[in-house]
Amino acid sequence: MSTKPPLPAASEPGHPVARSTVRIEIAPATMLFALFLAGAVWMLGQLIPVLLVLICALMVVGTVNPLVQALERRGIGRGKGIAMVFVTLLLLVAAVLLLTVPALISQVTDVIEHESVLREQLAAYFANYRFTAPLADGLRNIHYTELLKESRNELLSASKHLIEIVAYGAAAFFLALYIMIDGDRLRGALFAVVPRAYHIQLSRILLNLQTIVGGYLRGQALTCLFMGLFIFILLTACSVPNALAFAAFGAIADVLPFLGIVLTMVPAVLAALVKSQTTAIVVFAMLLAYEEFESRALIPMVYGRALRLPSSVVFFALLVGGTLYGIMGALLALPMAATIFMVIDELRVSLPGESPDLETVEKLQKDAHAEAEYERRTEGLPAEQAAAIALSISDDRKKEEETGSPEPVPR
Known part of the structure; x- marks a missing residue:
């Protein structure tokens, strides 16, 4: 009978240390979920x-x-x-x-x-100054045929x-x-798939979303209209030709945050520069003053409480939206950012280690009161009617917060 020699201990010198093998096994359900998630992300990108x-x-x-x-x-x-x-x-x-x-x-x-006459007048003006003389040569040597061939695609x-x-x-x-x-049936379908414990929060989110979206679009329309009217009146008063064309372009360009003022001022000032240097200075100064008035007074007054975003968040949201989806992304960046902040606020999300303040505690108490009232008034009702009641309760709560009036008596 032979016996095998004992295995060397790991602690004995001169002998290798025994290694353990770790096996990682992925469950079939996890693999299916990963494939489903990848397919959903791909489909979302296509849609x-x-x-x-x-x-x-x-x-x-x-x-x-x-x-x-x-x-x-x-x-x-x-x-x-x-x-x-x-x-x-x-x-x-x-x-x-x-x-x-x-x-x-x-x-x-x-x-x-x-165009050729206007370009020559502008080139002659640039040629009078040493620093802008290269621009004059560039304007005179523009060949549109080659540019059109190169930019045909x-x-x-x-x-x-x-x-x-x-x-x-x-x-x-x-x-x-x-x-x-x-609208009623779609809203009822939405409330039907959401547990009733979250209906009051959902109704508040829908009301605030309507305020954000409506206020943003109405604000955009008004500011663009005012910009177009101002450019048209200014260029007409300065006898600059084709004022309507420049006004329409300026109104459209005003939609773009930050870049809008540059795209608005450059064509208008160049058109005024062809007429005279004094006219160009007047147009530049008036547009700059109006831009300051628009950003300081008009936009806060028009948008009101629809968008409540810090300046840093506005700038970052515009960068992200413009980088991802260009002009359309920049246009949708602000309402999307305002919506995200609103949803976080309505869901009462707090950071780890952050204790709720007195205002948050009061909001939570009002939330509990509203949810209790909603449960009492919607017992046995279908989702469509319950959705209308939830929106009514949230609307009364919103008016109370805006006006400071006492909450209406529950019905």
Whole structure:
């Protein structure tokens, strides 16, 4: 009978230390979940245009819904109110296009026809100064034929994107109309899939989202309109030709945060510079003063409490949105950032180690009171009717916080 020699101890010198093998096994369910998650992320990336259409449609709904509700308070049915608001919106857009597009095309054509004369006048002005003389040579040596050949593919791509934007805009408009018509059923379906313990929070989020989106879009429309009117009046008063074309471009460019003022001022100042140096200085100074007035007074007054974001968050959100999705991302960055901050606030999310202050404690107490009232009033009711009651309770709570009036007596 033979015996095997004992294994050397790990502590004995001259002998290797025994190593343990670690095996990592991935469960089939985990692999399936990872594949499903990867497929969902890929599909989400493919559906980005559709999601943007949905977001734009929801923004239109948030903008026009207060108007429909105002008509309902005056005794007009919801269907008639929706029809009146959307027809008025279509007629308004058509009227603006009919009044501006023909004149804009005429003035743009005039600018193109006299481009060589305007370019020579501008080059002659630059040639009078030593630092701008190289710009004069560059202006005189521009060859549009070569530029058009080199940028033909870019022009075709831009035309394709423009058609896509128009098509997506029309789709967002009609999707918003359908959402408004089926609003009660869609809201009831949303509340049906969310546990009733979270209905009050959901209703507050929906109301605040409507305030954010509606306030943002109305603010954008008003600031762009005011910018276009100011440029048109300023250039007309200074006898600068083609004032409508520059005003329309300035109104559109004003949508872009930070870059809007640069894109607005450069064409207007160059057009005024062709007329005279004094005119260019006046136009530059007036546009700079108006931009300061817009950022300091007009925007806070127009937006009100719709967007409550620190300046650092605004700048970071614009950088992220513009980097990810270009102009559309920059336009949606601010309402998306405001929505994220609002949801965090409404869910009462606190950082680790952070103790709630007195205001947070009072909000939590009011939340508990509202949830108890909601449970009492919606016992046995379907989701659609319960959603309407939740929105009513949250709306009363919101008015109480804004006005400081006592909370209405529960019904």
